[in-house]
Amino acid sequence: MSSNCRFCHAPLEQSFCDLGMSPLSNANLRPEQLNKMERFYPLHAYVCNKCCLVQLDLFESPDHIFDDQYAYFSSYSDSWLTHAKSYTEAMAARFSLDSNSHVVEIASNDGYLLQYFVEKGIPVLGVEPAGNVAAAAREKHVPTLEKFFGIDTAEALVSEGKSADLLLGNNVLAHVPYLNDFVAGMKALLKRQGVITMEFPHLLQLMKNNQFDTNYHEHFSYFSYLTVEKVFSKHGLTLFDVEELSTHGGSLRIYGRHTKDDSKPISNSVQVLKDKELDAGLDRPEFFAAFNEQVRETKRQLLEFLIQAKREGKTIVGYGAPAKGNTLLNYCGIRTDFIDYTVDRNPHKQGTWLPGTHIPVIHPDEIARTKPDYILILPWNLKNEIIELLAYVREWGAKFVLPIPQVEIIA
Numbered sequence: 001m002s003s004n005c006r007f008c009h010a011p012l013e014q015s016f017c018d019l020g021m022s023p024l025s026n027a028n029l030r031p032e033q034l035n036k037m038e039r040f041y042p043l044h045a046y047v048c049n050k051c052c053l054v055q056l057d058l059f060e061s062p063d064h065i066f067d068d069q070y071a072y073f074s075s076y077s078d079s080w081l082t083h084a085k086s087y088t089e090a091m092a093a094r095f096s097l098d099s100n101s102h103v104v105e106i107a108s109n110d111g112y113l114l115q116y117f118v119e120k121g122i123p124v125l126g127v128e129p130a131g132n133v134a135a136a137a138r139e140k141h142v143p144t145l146e147k148f149f150g151i152d153t154a155e156a157l158v159s160e161g162k163s164a165d166l167l168l169g170n171n172v173l174a175h176v177p178y179l180n181d182f183v184a185g186m187k188a189l190l191k192r193q194g195v196i197t198m199e200f201p202h203l204l205q206l207m208k209n210n211q212f213d214t215n216y217h218e219h220f221s222y223f224s225y226l227t228v229e230k231v232f233s234k235h236g237l238t239l240f241d242v243e244e245l246s247t248h249g250g251s252l253r254i255y256g257r258h259t260k261d262d263s264k265p266i267s268n269s270v271q272v273l274k275d276k277e278l279d280a281g282l283d284r285p286e287f288f289a290a291f292n293e294q295v296r297e298t299k300r301q302l303l304e305f306l307i308q309a310k311r312e313g314k315t316i317v318g319y320g321a322p323a324k325g326n327t328l329l330n331y332c333g334i335r336t337d338f339i340d341y342t343v344d345r346n347p348h349k350q351g352t353w354l355p356g357t358h359i360p361v362i363h364p365d366e367i368a369r370t371k372p373d374y375i376l377i378l379p380w381n382l383k384n385e386i387i388e389l390l391a392y393v394r395e396w397g398a399k400f401v402l403p404i405p406q407v408e409i410i411a
């Protein structure tokens with residue numbers, strides 16, 4: 001590999017996690033595409049020896065990845081909506097936001113979060129490149145600019161007087177191919193005493209809990225606190241607080257401000273988290289070396305379980321069609337030879353087939369009709385919500401299977 005780090009430009013030499021060739025994870029197939037050739041790209045993450053940013057190379061233009069077929073609608077997860085609502089309450093109180101404030105969300109999706117600021121009478125603007133989800137946001141009365149975010153978009157908004165008191169992005173920082181342009185845009189759009197919050201999966205949790213399936217082509221960067229602090233600092237932004245969250249298998253919420261804004265002191269939780277990462281070894285490239293083998297062992301264990309179950313004549317179906325599920329299924333080579341179908345509550349995904357593996361995605365009602373023996377939960381971060389939702393499968397003795405961090409059967 002001859003690429004360079006997307007943050008510090010050092011050459012990328014150390015492999016972190018090699019998942020072979022995989023199609024774009026959100027490229028669900030329609031019936032007319034099933035007999036066509038599919039594009040597969042290397043899914044191989046590297047770690048930068050200089051700044052320790054774990055990253056994937058960009059193989060496709062962002063326009064192609066996040067086009068109108070990009071079918072992820074945030075509002076189809078109840079627990080994610082609850083998370084968004086409590087975030088809104090907490091921020092409005094902590095930073096005294098009111099009808100004179102301006103809240104901007106980058107990658108605002110279908111307005112799942114900004115709708116709660118609108119309810120409180122706080123002016124908002126969403127920035128969202130995917131046309132179909134942006135349209136759904138406008139139906140919720142969330143004004144939405146259909147654009148990719150970066151320095152150009154930020155400067156255009158500033159010139160229209162649309163700077164931000166609160167500038168937020170949940171699960172977008174990891175999806176940004178041009179990281180420096182993006183963070184420079186945040187710096188430009190932030191008011192003098194404004195606050196940035198960003199949430200992203202925490203690299204420490206990814207490694208501890210073996211969440212290699214969160215590697216997919218749309219997910220370019222994997223951050224530790226130590227690395228994200230370097231990125232923001234380079235652009236004149238200081239992180240003054242951090243929280244560890246349970247979302248997406250363990251995320252960080254960072255709070256940033258202009259480095260020159262001394263109205264917000266740095267919280268103790270910053271040093272506590274940095275010490276935790278330093279103790280784990282996240283500042284040393286050697287620490288990253290063992291991850292590849294850990295991932296291969298997980299594949300062997302999952303296949304062992306599936307082969308055994310099929311030998312016993314059991315039926316297995318999937319639940320959910322998330323990006324991480326496609327990484328897992330493609331990497332492990334799990335197709336309809338193991339999984340009859342998967343289901344998803346999102347009607348935009350029903351009637352499609354998973355990319356690469358060609359597993360059909362259908363309506364959740366199909367589970368009650370076909371009464372499978374095992375249900376493999378692909379969005380394992382939502383396992384509690386899903387097990388509760390599917391309580392009725394116990395009527396015929398079905399069991400749940402969690403693939404990550406290791407195979408676990410829940411009766």
Ligand SMILES: [Zn+2]
Pocket residue numbers: 005006007008009010048049050051052053
């Ligand atoms: Zn680097």
